[in-house]
Amino acid sequence: MTDTANSGPQPGRHLDIPKVTKDLIVTALIATAIFGSTIAFRTVSAAGGLRLEVRYDVAFYVIAAVVVGRLLLWLFFWSKPAGTSAVEMPTSIKSGVAKISAKVGKGFAPTMLIFALVFPFLPFTDRYLLDLSILILTYVMLGWGLNIVVGLAGLLDLGYVAFYAIGAYSYALLAQYFGFSFWMCLPLAGILAAFWGIILGFPVLRLRGDYLAIVTLAFGEIIRIVLLNWYQFTGGPDGLSGIPRPSFFGLEFTRREGGFADFFGLDYSSIHRIVFMYFLILALALLTNFVTNRLRRLPIGRAWEALREDEIACRSLGLNTTSVKLTAFAIGGMFAGFAGSFFATRQGFISPESFTFIESALILAIVVLGGMGSQVGVVIASIAMIGGFEIFREAEQFRMLIFGLAMVVIMIWRPRGLISTRIPSIFLKEKKAVSADMVAQGEGH
Amino acid sequence: MEELSCISAVFVSGGSLMEYFLQQLINGITLGSIYGLIAIGYTMVYGIIGMINFAHGDIFMVSSFIALIVITALGLTVSTGLGLTILALILVLVTSMVIASVFGWTTERLAYRPLRGSFRLAPLITAIGISIVLQNYIQITQGARVKPLQPLIENGYTLMTRADGFTVQLSNMQILIITVTIILMTIFSLIIAKTSLGRAQRACEQDRKMASLLGINVDRTISMTFVMGAALAAVAGLMFLLYYGVIDFFIGFVAGVKAFTAAVLGGIGSLPGAMLGGLVIGLIETFWSAYFSIEYKDVAAFSMLAIVLIFLPQGLLGKPEVEKV
Numbered sequence: 001m002t003d004t005a006n007s008g009p010q011p012g013r014h015l016d017i018p019k020v021t022k023d024l025i026v027t028a029l030i031a032t033a034i035f036g037s038t039i040a041f042r043t044v045s046a047a048g049g050l051r052l053e054v055r056y057d058v059a060f061y062v063i064a065a066v067v068v069g070r071l072l073l074w075l076f077f078w079s080k081p082a083g084t085s086a087v088e089m090p091t092s093i094k095s096g097v098a099k100i101s102a103k104v105g106k107g108f109a110p111t112m113l114i115f116a117l118v119f120p121f122l123p124f125t126d127r128y129l130l131d132l133s134i135l136i137l138t139y140v141m142l143g144w145g146l147n148i149v150v151g152l153a154g155l156l157d158l159g160y161v162a163f164y165a166i167g168a169y170s171y172a173l174l175a176q177y178f179g180f181s182f183w184m185c186l187p188l189a190g191i192l193a194a195f196w197g198i199i200l201g202f203p204v205l206r207l208r209g210d211y212l213a214i215v216t217l218a219f220g221e222i223i224r225i226v227l228l229n230w231y232q233f234t235g236g237p238d239g240l241s242g243i244p245r246p247s248f249f250g251l252e253f254t255r256r257e258g259g260f261a262d263f264f265g266l267d268y269s270s271i272h273r274i275v276f277m278y279f280l281i282l283a284l285a286l287l288t289n290f291v292t293n294r295l296r297r298l299p300i301g302r303a304w305e306a307l308r309e310d311e312i313a314c315r316s317l318g319l320n321t322t323s324v325k326l327t328a329f330a331i332g333g334m335f336a337g338f339a340g341s342f343f344a345t346r347q348g349f350i351s352p353e354s355f356t357f358i359e360s361a362l363i364l365a366i367v368v369l370g371g372m373g374s375q376v377g378v379v380i381a382s383i384a385m386i387g388g389f390e391i392f393r394e395a396e397q398f399r400m401l402i403f404g405l406a407m408v409v410i411m412i413w414r415p416r417g418l419i420s421t422r423i424p425s426i427f428l429k430e431k432k433a434v435s436a437d438m439v440a441q442g443e444g445h
Numbered sequence: 446m447e448e449l450s451c452i453s454a455v456f457v458s459g460g461s462l463m464e465y466f467l468q469q470l471i472n473g474i475t476l477g478s479i480y481g482l483i484a485i486g487y488t489m490v491y492g493i494i495g496m497i498n499f500a501h502g503d504i505f506m507v508s509s510f511i512a513l514i515v516i517t518a519l520g521l522t523v524s525t526g527l528g529l530t531i532l533a534l535i536l537v538l539v540t541s542m543v544i545a546s547v548f549g550w551t552t553e554r555l556a557y558r559p560l561r562g563s564f565r566l567a568p569l570i571t572a573i574g575i576s577i578v579l580q581n582y583i584q585i586t587q588g589a590r591v592k593p594l595q596p597l598i599e600n601g602y603t604l605m606t607r608a609d610g611f612t613v614q615l616s617n618m619q620i621l622i623i624t625v626t627i628i629l630m631t632i633f634s635l636i637i638a639k640t641s642l643g644r645a646q647r648a649c650e651q652d653r654k655m656a657s658l659l660g661i662n663v664d665r666t667i668s669m670t671f672v673m674g675a676a677l678a679a680v681a682g683l684m685f686l687l688y689y690g691v692i693d694f695f696i697g698f699v700a701g702v703k704a705f706t707a708a709v710l711g712g713i714g715s716l717p718g719a720m721l722g723g724l725v726i727g728l729i730e731t732f733w734s735a736y737f738s739i740e741y742k743d744v745a746a747f748s749m750l751a752i753v754l755i756f757l758p759q760g761l762l763g764k765p766e767v768e769k770v
Contacts (some may be wrong), residue, residue, distance in 0.1 A: 033547040038507070038586050041514045049595055050517045156566065203755050209752050210497045213569065214705060218747035221702070229740040357698070361573045368570050397585055404577030405572060412559045415567040 005106055020074050024067055031066040035059050109376055116282055120275045130274045134281055134346065136386045138339055139168040141285040143366040145335030148292055150364065151373035152301065153328035154308030156213040159220025160363055162191040162200075165227065167340020172240040172350055173233075182246035182345050186338060193337025194330040201329035205322055216364035220360055227352040239351025243344050258375035281342055288335045289375055295331070304328055365407050371417025380418055446700050464605050468613045470728070470737045477727025482681035483704035484711065484719035485633065485651045486549075486674025492650045492714030493670050498566070499572035500552055502701015503579035504675045508545035509682035509692045513594060516686075521597055527580055527617075530597055534683070538625075542679040548579075549675025553668055554688060555740035578699070583694040591693040593732065622684045629680055630720055633673065637716060642669055650714065699743060703730070706750040712763020721761055 039365055040059035043050045090421075119125060119133060142164065149157045170189040174180040180188070202214050227234045234240065245253065251260040253273035259266040295301040303324045307314050315321055344350050370377025388406065392399045410418075483505050490498040515537045556571040571577060601616030637643035645666045648656040657663045685700070686692055707726045711718025726746055733745040753760070 030547055030551055033544050034551065037511050037514065037544050041518065042587055043510075043513055043517050043592055044588070045590075045593070050513070050592065052514065052517045106655045111645040120539050125646070156562065156569075203751060206758070207754055210491075210495075210565075210569070211709070211758065214497065214702070214709070215751050215754055218702065218706075218750050222744050222747050225741065358577070365573070366571060368566055372566070398581075400577055401581040401585065404574045404581060407574030407577070408556050411567055411574065412556070415560055435517070 014391070015074065020071075023074070024071060027070045028063065028067050031063040035066075036177065040117075087212075112376075112379060113286075120278055127271060127274060130271075130278055130353040132386070132390055134274070134278050137278070137281040137285050138343060138380050139363065139366055139386055140379055141281065141288050141342075142363045143164045143370065143382055144285065144288040144292060144375060145332050145339065146363050146367050147373065147375065148295075148335070148379060148410035149305075149328050149332035150367055151311075152292075152296065152308065153304040154323065155325060156210070157216045157329075157332070157366065158213045158357075158360055159200075159216035159218070159223075160285045160332070160336060161355045161357070161360040162216075162220040162223040163197060163336035164340040164343065164359070165223055165352070166196050166333075167337030168344040168350045168354070169227065169234060169240070169340075170337065171341035171344045174242045175244050176240060176242075182244065182341070186341050189341035190334040190337040192339065195333040196328050197333025200333075201326045205325055217360070220355075220357060224352050224355055230379060235351075237351060237353075239349060241349040243348050243350065245273065245348070246276075246280065246345050277346055281346075284338055284342060288338075291331075292375065300324065300327055312376075314323045328335060351391065369407070369410050369414075369417055371419035374419040377417055377419035454679035461705070464607045464611055464613050465735070467605065469731050471613070471615055471619060473728035474724060475727070475729035476660050476731055477707075477724035478622050479681045479684050480700070480704050480707045480727050481723025482626060482629070482677045482684070483700060484707035484723045485630075485716060486679050487701075487705050487708040488711070488713055488715065489646070489670050489674050489718040491708065492572040493646060493653075493667055494547035494557075494561070496557070496568045497572065497705065498557075498570065498671075499701070500556075500575040500579060501674060502676060502699075502704065503576045504548050504552070504697070505544055505678040505682050505685075505700060505704075506692070506694065506697030507579055507583060507682075508541045508675070508679035509686045509696070510592075510694075511541040511544050511582055512537050512679070512683040512686050513592055513692065523595060523597055523599055524595070525671075525759065527598070527730055529623075531676055534597075534687075538680065538683055541683055542676040545675045545682070546672040546678035548666055549671040549678075553671040557763070558664065558667075559731065572714070580694050584715070587694065589694065591691050594690045594692075597687060618688055622688060625680065625684065626720075629677065630716075631724070633677065633715060642666070646670055702750075703743075703746050706746060709750065710753045710757075710760055712760025714764075715760070715762045718760055725761075 015427060036059050039062055040054060040056050042053045042055065044053050088338060116133075116137075119175065142160070146157065146160050149155050149160070167189040170192045171182065171185040174185045174188060175182075188436075200216070200219050204212055207215055215434070221351070228236055230236065247253070248260050251258070251263050253260050255261070255268045255277065259268070260266075260272055266272070296305070303319050306317075306319065307321060307324050311321060316326070343354070347354075362385065366381045370379070370381030385403075385406075389403060392402055395402070468554055472602070479691070483502065486501045486504075487498060490496065490501070516533075519533050519537070521533050522536075525533070552575050558569050560567045560571060581633075598616075598618045598621060601614050601619070603612045604615055605613040637646060645661045646655070646669070648659070649663055649666050653663055656666075698713050703726055704723065707722035709720045709722070710725055711720070711722030726749065729749055730742050730746050734742045735743075
């Protein structure tokens with residue numbers, strides 16, 4: 001180690017050997033406490049109780065990896081002379097990057113939209129990619145819906161999945177008990193979810209910040225527990241199956257005569273329905289985006305953003321904060337309801353297992369990692385998170401672990417999200433992007 | 446499980462319900478002690494940096510696994526003598542407290558400290574991330590199945606016997622849990638009240654900037670708060686393991702939410718409040734499962750949280766928060 005430090009990987013780097021040694025020893029001790037306890041020993045069931053299984057080798061490799069990783073960090077990142085930040089870029093490069101990204105940013109959204117529209121017809125698109133993009137689009141829609149509540153109105157909602165569940169169960173139950181079609185249920189599911197948004201909104205109006213977050217979390221859990229235990233009505237843990245598929249203006253996606261393929265004179269293919277589903281969720285997501293963008297310019301949208309910045313100021317200016325908050329909950333909930341009934345019709349089967357807290361956390365993570373209030377950010381974050389999730393499909397066991405770690409690392413790397421500039425919704429002469437630090441998004445007033 | 450037997454007992458009883466009520470009271474206080482110990486971790490951290498340490502429930506879960514590992518390593522069984530068992534349990538407790546503290550300290554260092562001074566949602570997201578990481582880490586390393594532990598401490602005292610044979614039991618286990626909780630609560634209250642560390646913590650709670658200007662090492666104080674919270678969670682972890690005899694990687698989430706409810710109910714930032722809140726939540730949950738339905742006991746606890754926050758946002762022993770413009 002002395003050798004590396006003296007010659008140094010690059011000139012100008014300085015390594016304080018005693019300090020680094022001490023740090024590495026401390027790291028080794030901590031890693032031993034953490035991994036030595038939980039990896040080296042594992043309790044397994046044996047005859048007459050538990051038995052201990054010992055895996056010193058695995059624990060040793062993990063500890064060694066942590067120490068070596070820390071050493072590498074010291075050598076390559078933290079060895080700059082004191083006073084200069086390790087990751088600082090020169091100003092010229094920084095402004096250059098900003099200019100380029102601004103240019104790219106302008107064309108990004110339309111390019112993405114065009115790509116999304118032609119995607120199903122591209123030569124390399126197969127069933128798997130379509131399914132994956134339907135999933136991504138579902139999360140984009142949920143992210144946009146939650147963005148209204150968290151990004152615009154600044155109300156931190158950890159139980160958003162409850163509205164998603166309400167939408168899904170509304171459709172499944174209405175279809176099961178009354179035989180309603182998807183197109184009839186879609187607005188009903190939205191209305192029901194919005195209604196529940198108001199029901200939840202009323203009691204929590206006085207709460208703010210983390211308290212609001214924890215009550216919405218509790219609400220999400222209550223809905224899930226009720227769905228799980230109300231066996232006669234919701235099927236409990238068995239869920240509901242045989243949920244009908246949507247039709248295209250009355251044309252079913254079946255092989256039968258009078259089906260979609262028959263009507264248009266095409267050869268029947270199961271991919272038709274998938275493509276239809278893809279466009280359905282794309283349309284729903286775009287509707288969410290469109291409505292959000294229009295609402296931002298309406299008085300109610302401005303009231304949301306004002307409420308986010310300062311509730312007391314809002315009240316003293318005569319805004320009815322009750323109705324402002326309730327509309328945010330209701331509209332956010334409504335879009336989750338739409339997404340929920342789409343989810344139900346796509347899966348054909350739903351159970352409370354699909355609506356756990358992890359889903360809420362995932363949607364919130366998409367919104368926050370994308371950069372709250374940024375619509376494009378949600379798209380990027382959804383692609384990164386859900387796509388990343390798929391990449392690690394092989395490592396089934398480690399998938400959630402990697403997901404959690406990624407959440408922590410990205411958050412530390414960019415606390416304000418990937419897209420960290422905000423375009424104000426109203427302006428005097430010219431539109432100027434402001435830094436995210438200037439707005440109070442997610443402060444949860 | 447024992448709730449089930451109690452439920453069946455209520456049908457047998459019919460007549461005087463006093464004994465049944467007393468039994469539930471004892472069970473509720475035991476459960477409440479466990480929640481109270483976890484709640485202290487939430488309340489201290491919230492008091493000092495104003496964030497919900499979402500991973501705290503999972504530290505509790507990890508510590509109960511560590512306790513299980515040490516118990517298995519020591520080869521403790523019910524046939525071990527009571528004196529030896531208690532000595533061994535002290536060793537188990539100390540080990541799991543130390544290791545849980547390391548977990549707590551590392552969590553703060555890696556996930557929360559880099560985001561100090563950042564906007565409020567950021568540490569909440571990393572906390573959720575850490576919670577996911579801990580759950581899945583334990584699932585991978587220790588397995589996803591529930592881990593059963595044979596009861597180590599048996600017997601107890603029969604306080605009352607009714608004509609139909611229903612007895613009010615105070616088990617040795619319950620005595621142990623309540624005693625340990627009282628002892629540790631006293632020790633930690635003394636640390637907060639009398640030592641320089643406790644003084645520093647209270648100072649940071651009031652005004653972090655001013656405290657640092659007066660020469661208090663704020664980062665260190667916050668780290669120590671996490672360490673103390675994790676150590677108390679480890680106590681709760683061992684108690685939970687001994688009392689229920691089954692643990693899995695998911696126990697931290699529900700216990701965490703309930704303990705947070707307890708912290709809010711008692712008045713966030715207040716130590717006696719957290720203990721009181723824990724007792725109330727434990728009693729509500731026990732009585733709810735005893736008299737109404739077990740399936741909806743979590744709904745009862747969660748609804749309680751909403752009701753408390755709406756009607757009594759400052760909690761039972763908390764100070765009302767005044768918002769200034």
